[in-house]
Amino acid sequence: MKELLIRSVSGLLMGVVLLACVFVSPWSWAALLLFIIAVGTFEMSRLLQMNSITGIVIGEALSICFFALPALVALHVIEPRWLLLEMLIAMIPFLYALFSVKHDAKPIFTYLFASLTFLSLPSALMLFMYREELFGALAGPRLIILVFCLLWVNDIFAYLTGKLLGKHKLFPRISPGKTIEGSIGGLVFTMASFIVFCHYSQWFPVTHAIGLATVAVVFGTLGDLCESMLKRQAGVKDSGKLIPGHGGILDRFDSIMFSVPFIFVYLLLL
Secondary structure (H helix, E strand, C coil): CHHHHHHHHHHHHHHHHHHHHHHHCHHHHHHHHHHHHHHHHHHHHHHCCCCCHHHHHHHHHHHHHHHHHHHHHHCCCCCHHHHHHHHHHHHHHHHHHHHCCCCCCHHHHHHHHHHHHHHHHHHHHHHHCCCHHHHHHHCCHHHHHHHHHHHHHHHHHHHHHHHHHCCCEEECCCEEEEEHHHHHHHHHHHHHHHHHHHHHHCCCCHHHHHHHHHHHHHHHHHHHHHHHHHHHHHCCCCCCCCECCCECHHHHHHHHHHHHHHHHHHHHHC
16 A cells, blocks of 8 residues: 555656646757666666676766757757767767777667667657647647657556456466567557547547557557566666666656657657
């Protein structure tokens, strides 16, 4: 009971902070994303057993830079042509590996690839959701909150359906707690609630609502499984201990971060 109370309170506080940052301004949201990237990158080093202090520092710096450039473009601070510097940033791991005293370069590449693609890229894309030239009238805080709500609804109903009806394991090698019934339940309830929402808000036609809900749920679930895989390989229960009752940053944002690039592309293709 105490654990449930701690989990509920910390989850509520986390949600309030997130909503406040999204609605106050793109700058406050960018600041929170920067914090998420910094902490999440450190947690990633733990999961991937990156023990080199130098490698961790370089990983933190590159993750922040890889986010900062597109973030400044999204915030209209610099011109899009500066994004070309991302290609130079991507070359730095090769130079580090070349001059490193350790001969095995695989850990640093794995660590940096995971951090850049799992944290920096999705975070930058969420800032571009404020741009009206990309998403029209939907651009802004409500589009970002919509993405979070789709994943939150799926998490809640997947958990409840799994508890009530779950019998068949979805991916027992990686996540013994997830069931096929729970995943289907989460998808169905997310679709149904989003269709009802779109019926009254008229944000999307029904076909697009179904498509967007499917993309969010499927890739959100895959993101959760990917992080569970990393934790299992590292032999840890949680990625960190920052959020009482929830674990680390990666534990709370894995499904969001993994699904955002796919949601972003789907919305652009609409």
